[in-house]
Amino acid sequence: xxxxxxxxxxxxxxxxxxxxxxxxxxxxxxxxxxxxxxxxxxxxxxxxxxxxxxxxxxxxxxxxxxxxxxxxxxxxxxxxxxxxxxxxxxxxxxxxxxxxxxxxx
Numbered sequence: 001x002x003x004x005x006x007x008x009x010x011x012x013x014x015x016x017x018x019x020x021x022x023x024x025x026x027x028x029x030x031x032x033x034x035x036x037x038x039x040x041x042x043x044x045x046x047x048x049x050x051x052x053x054x055x056x057x058x059x060x061x062x063x064x065x066x067x068x069x070x071x072x073x074x075x076x077x078x079x080x081x082x083x084x085x086x087x088x089x090x091x092x093x094x095x096x097x098x099x100x101x102x103x104x105x
C-alpha cells in the first residue's frame with residue numbers, strides 16, 4: 001500500500017534514505033503508468049525493507065521531470081546515495097524489475 005508523505009524538497013527524498021529510492025515518474029492520464037503502478041505495489045510488498053518507492057506526477061512537477069529528462073512515461077529512476085544509478089522507461093514486469101533492482105541493493 002502506498003503512503004503519501006510531504007517533503008520540503010526532492011533532494012530530501014532521495015538523499016534522506018538509508019536504502020535506494022526508486023522514483024516512478026508518471027501521469028494520471030497514462031495507461032501504462034496505471035499498469036506499472038500495480039507492478040510497483042507488488043515490488044514494494046516484496047522489497048519493502050530494501051527499497052523505497054516514490055511516485056512523482058510529472059504533470060504537477062514539470063520542472064523536476066524536465067531536470068531528469070523525462071520524455072517517456074512511465075520512467076523509473078533508481079537513486080542510491082542521492083545519485084541516479086539506473087533508469088527504466090516503459091513497463092517492466094515484476095520479475096524483470098526485481099532482478100534489475102537486485103544488482104543495486
